[in-house]
Amino acid sequence: MQNQxxxxxxxxxxxxxxxILAAAQILFIEHGYKATKLEDIARAAGxxxxxxxxxxxxxxxxxxxxxxxxxxANITRLEAAAENGAGPVAAQMRLLMQRWNExxxxxxxxxxxxxxxxxxxxxPDLARFYYDEVILRARALLRTLLTRGMASGEFRADLDLDExxxxxxxxxxxxxxxxxxxxxxxxxxIDMVRHIDHIHDLLTRGLCTRG
Amino acid sequence: MQNQxxxxxxxxxxxxxxxILAAAQILFIEHGYKATKLEDIARAAGxxxxxxxxxxxxxxxxxxxxxxxxxxANITRLEAAAENGAGPVAAQMRLLMQRWNExxxxxxxxxxxxxxxxxxxxxPDLARFYYDEVILRARALLRTLLTRGMASGEFRADLDLDExxxxxxxxxxxxxxxxxxxxxxxxxxIDMVRHIDHIHDLLTRGLCTRG
Amino acid sequence: MQNQxxxxxxxxxxxxxxxILAAAQILFIEHGYKATKLEDIARAAGxxxxxxxxxxxxxxxxxxxxxxxxxxANITRLEAAAENGAGPVAAQMRLLMQRWNExxxxxxxxxxxxxxxxxxxxxPDLARFYYDEVILRARALLRTLLTRGMASGEFRADLDLDExxxxxxxxxxxxxxxxxxxxxxxxxxIDMVRHIDHIHDLLTRGLCTRG
Amino acid sequence: MQNQxxxxxxxxxxxxxxxILAAAQILFIEHGYKATKLEDIARAAGxxxxxxxxxxxxxxxxxxxxxxxxxxANITRLEAAAENGAGPVAAQMRLLMQRWNExxxxxxxxxxxxxxxxxxxxxPDLARFYYDEVILRARALLRTLLTRGMASGEFRADLDLDExxxxxxxxxxxxxxxxxxxxxxxxxxIDMVRHIDHIHDLLTRGLCTRG
DNA sequence: AATGAATGAGACTTCATTCAT
DNA sequence: GATGAATGAAGTCTCATTCAT
Numbered sequence: 001m002q003n004q005x006x007x008x009x010x011x012x013x014x015x016x017x018x019x020i021l022a023a024a025q026i027l028f029i030e031h032g033y034k035a036t037k038l039e040d041i042a043r044a045a046g047x048x049x050x051x052x053x054x055x056x057x058x059x060x061x062x063x064x065x066x067x068x069x070x071x072x073a074n075i076t077r078l079e080a081a082a083e084n085g086a087g088p089v090a091a092q093m094r095l096l097m098q099r100w101n102e103x104x105x106x107x108x109x110x111x112x113x114x115x116x117x118x119x120x121x122x123x124p125d126l127a128r129f130y131y132d133e134v135i136l137r138a139r140a141l142l143r144t145l146l147t148r149g150m151a152s153g154e155f156r157a158d159l160d161l162d163e164x165x166x167x168x169x170x171x172x173x174x175x176x177x178x179x180x181x182x183x184x185x186x187x188x189x190i191d192m193v194r195h196i197d198h199i200h201d202l203l204t205r206g207l208c209t210r211g
Numbered sequence: 212m213q214n215q216x217x218x219x220x221x222x223x224x225x226x227x228x229x230x231i232l233a234a235a236q237i238l239f240i241e242h243g244y245k246a247t248k249l250e251d252i253a254r255a256a257g258x259x260x261x262x263x264x265x266x267x268x269x270x271x272x273x274x275x276x277x278x279x280x281x282x283x284a285n286i287t288r289l290e291a292a293a294e295n296g297a298g299p300v301a302a303q304m305r306l307l308m309q310r311w312n313e314x315x316x317x318x319x320x321x322x323x324x325x326x327x328x329x330x331x332x333x334x335p336d337l338a339r340f341y342y343d344e345v346i347l348r349a350r351a352l353l354r355t356l357l358t359r360g361m362a363s364g365e366f367r368a369d370l371d372l373d374e375x376x377x378x379x380x381x382x383x384x385x386x387x388x389x390x391x392x393x394x395x396x397x398x399x400x401i402d403m404v405r406h407i408d409h410i411h412d413l414l415t416r417g418l419c420t421r422g
Numbered sequence: 423m424q425n426q427x428x429x430x431x432x433x434x435x436x437x438x439x440x441x442i443l444a445a446a447q448i449l450f451i452e453h454g455y456k457a458t459k460l461e462d463i464a465r466a467a468g469x470x471x472x473x474x475x476x477x478x479x480x481x482x483x484x485x486x487x488x489x490x491x492x493x494x495a496n497i498t499r500l501e502a503a504a505e506n507g508a509g510p511v512a513a514q515m516r517l518l519m520q521r522w523n524e525x526x527x528x529x530x531x532x533x534x535x536x537x538x539x540x541x542x543x544x545x546p547d548l549a550r551f552y553y554d555e556v557i558l559r560a561r562a563l564l565r566t567l568l569t570r571g572m573a574s575g576e577f578r579a580d581l582d583l584d585e586x587x588x589x590x591x592x593x594x595x596x597x598x599x600x601x602x603x604x605x606x607x608x609x610x611x612i613d614m615v616r617h618i619d620h621i622h623d624l625l626t627r628g629l630c631t632r633g
Numbered sequence: 634m635q636n637q638x639x640x641x642x643x644x645x646x647x648x649x650x651x652x653i654l655a656a657a658q659i660l661f662i663e664h665g666y667k668a669t670k671l672e673d674i675a676r677a678a679g680x681x682x683x684x685x686x687x688x689x690x691x692x693x694x695x696x697x698x699x700x701x702x703x704x705x706a707n708i709t710r711l712e713a714a715a716e717n718g719a720g721p722v723a724a725q726m727r728l729l730m731q732r733w734n735e736x737x738x739x740x741x742x743x744x745x746x747x748x749x750x751x752x753x754x755x756x757p758d759l760a761r762f763y764y765d766e767v768i769l770r771a772r773a774l775l776r777t778l779l780t781r782g783m784a785s786g787e788f789r790a791d792l793d794l795d796e797x798x799x800x801x802x803x804x805x806x807x808x809x810x811x812x813x814x815x816x817x818x819x820x821x822x823i824d825m826v827r828h829i830d831h832i833h834d835l836l837t838r839g840l841c842t843r844g
Numbered sequence: 845a846a847t848g849a850a851t852g853a854g855a856c857t858t859c860a861t862t863c864a865t
Numbered sequence: 866g867a868t869g870a871a872t873g874a875a876g877t878c879t880c881a882t883t884c885a886t
Binding site for chain 4: 875876
């Protein structure tokens with residue numbers, strides 16, 4: 001394969017692994033790990049069957065790299081975004097949710113969560129990694145925020161921290177899973193910004209009227 | 212292969228399909244559709260490779276039967292449980308959530324949701340079925356309750372119905388997914404009754420202190 | 423299975439094997455030996471999977487019985503028809519050809535030849551049987567006729583007997599094979615009586631004008 | 634599996650499909666379509682199970698390729714051989730028959746006819762192809778010759794063209810079928826050149842003495 | 845570095861055959 | 866005699882992986 005100057009391509013030499021991972025991510029999310037053929041990944045990445053093996057031990061390692069790459073970057077950016085907040089905690093929380101959403105959209109990584117849910121049982125060490133490096137860190141982030149809010153009197157003092165963290169995260173995670181499972185059947189696509197506002201509103205103020 | 216009577220076969224035509232589906236459900240949920248071998252299903256059901264084909268056309272049909280069987284029964288029981296409620300709507304909602312949980316536990320069907328999330332893309336008509344017959348019906352149920360609560364003044368009048376339904380369902384569904392993905396890494400198992408109470412409490416009263 | 427008198431059927435007890443063979447013959451001819459399922463034979467014979475095994479050792483024995491039954495009867499009747507002919511040999515030959523055709527039509531056995539051609543390699547002893555008991559006997563019959571014709575001066579004296587026998591039989595056999603292979607593509611069905619007359623005419627008189 | 638160079642593969646993409654078809658042809662003719670295992674074809678072609686699938690969609694496509702390849706080439710060469718004949722038509726016919734025989738011997742394709750007869754019912758479109766591209770074209774060839782002979786007064790004018798074509802072809806085709814079914818039981822192998830001469834002689838001059 | 849022909853274990857599925865009822 | 870649930874060997878086809886080029 002030669003470009004029009006007659007010289008071989010070298011430009012993308014270092015980009016290859018990432019191109020393969022990008023292709024693999026899309027296909028793994030779309031069809032699951034087992035149902036995705038390595039040849040499809042290769043083709044989608046613009047290379048041939050043998051090439052992925054130059055960069056990755058085997059198919060399982062590609063999956064692991066996909067997940068590690070995608071999610072570590074996400075959570076790291078999220079942690080950065082959570083630093084040095086000021087003002088009412090509820091507002092900080094809302095901001096953080098929106099930031100996180102923007103980041104997920106930008107990084108195309110929403111489906112990784114679905115992938116992890118689907119494959120957690122088949123890749124225990126990957127699941128462990130995800131639990132330790134993503135779930136626990138995300139929870140810690142939220143827990144800090146909640147604690148601050150409870151300390152300041154903004155949030156109810158009788159909340160169970162662990163439970164509350166789970167419950168707050170649930171609608172956010174579900175929205176991601178939804179996008180890669182049943183969203184296509186909906187009449188109109190979800191407006192995530194608006195949806196997150198609703199989540200924030202409902203979680204902070206509750207369903208019930210204030211008596 | 213002989214059973215304990217020294218006879219070669221069990222001869223239980225009527226029970227077989229359900230035994231096969233039960234075995235398949237466990238394995239599909241645990242490993243996903245593709246990664247589950249038919250021979251494993253057969254062995255788990257106490258029969259040999261060929262037997263499932265006496266009752267089901269092929270592997271895909273077994274998956275469909277698993278999902279249809281399990282979920283239709285669930286949603287139907289849920290709808291029955293939702294009828295003729297009286298008293299405060301919030302209390303009715305709490306009761307319904309707990310009923311649903313009991314039913315899911317009893318029917319061993321919690322993992323079906325994970326299965327559907329994982330395989331929605333590979334089985335579009337099954338996903339459609341799930342969307343139409345499970346998701347929409349579950350939403351309708353909740354929407355009725357919310358509407359009633361809003362009409363009675365118990366719930367806030369400014370809620371967006373569609374959004375709220377999604378958000379209320381999210382923690383419930385997430386709890387199921389959790390059980391079949393990362394729950395094993397937690398220090399202690401989730402007490403679902405307690406968890407649902409927390410969900411109900413947080414959703415009805417909100418995070419914030421009143422006033 | 424009971425008839426309307428409440429008594430079990432016994433009437434066809436002895437007919438069972440023949441019914442099975444009749445069904446098998448049709449299916450073997452239509453699809454070949456391997457492609458015919460024993461269950462299809464059973465169903466076509468109005469019995470269930472296990473029943474053929476009450477009368478036949480296995481599938482191969484059914485094939486052998488089909489061929490033996492069908493062809494032995496044919497050749498025997500043919501030999502009977504060939505006896506005590508009088509008058510011109512060419513006319514006797516014509517009569518024999520037409521008789522043979524009537525017999526084949528009546529006995530529904532035309533496809534057996536195709537079956538034997540198709541399966542000769544896979545069933546050497548059956549092929550041997552067919553060669554010895556059908557082909558050789560049919561040849562002998564024709565050879566007798568030809569010899570008589572040559573002796574009487576009716577047929578050319580310079581004919582090679584073996585070769586001539588083969589060549590005379592060929593169009594007759596081909597017509598049978600044709601019926602079970604490509605006849606369906608023809609615009610109109612073959613009129614066998616007429617076709618045999620043409621065969622007889624061409625073979626006796628030849629293509630060339632008499633000069 | 635290693636070749637004699639100690640390397641694992643032959644690496645001969647261009648030759649492979651034909652090697653596979655050649656192996657398949659022999660086995661299909663010998664045992665029929667169903668009774669031939671793909672692994673046997675592969676082994677006979679010097680490759681392993683999976684390799685045929687690099688070049689052919691599935692087993693049925695291999696059969697189709699075998700037939701198409703083999704027969705189209707034959708009929709095409711036959712048509713070429715039939716062009717620009719001169720002299721007595723009977724002599725031309727004899728020459729054509731011998732040419733055809735030489736071609737069939739050289740191309741090892743004699744068994745394809747048997748294969749088609751055996752499998753016509755199971756592969757209707759292949760049979761259609763054979764009927765259209767081989768049978769009809771062969772008939773047309775012969776019909777031309779016969780017509781010429783009748784016009785020139787060499788052949789009888791009262792011949793039915795369609796019938797005659799069928800009858801002339803029959804002994805030629807039967808000889809091929811014979812070779813792949815019962816020839817092995819004969820005391821001595823057929824001398825095809827001589828056999829064709831006999832066919833030609835009998836068909837042109839007829840059985841009967843003149844006069 | 846990249847290719848892609850080839851491999852071969854392994855999955856799905858079929859079906860001749862058995863035998864308790 | 867008849868049934869038909871069950872078996873399990875065997876066949877078709879797939880695809881992760883290898884390695885000569």
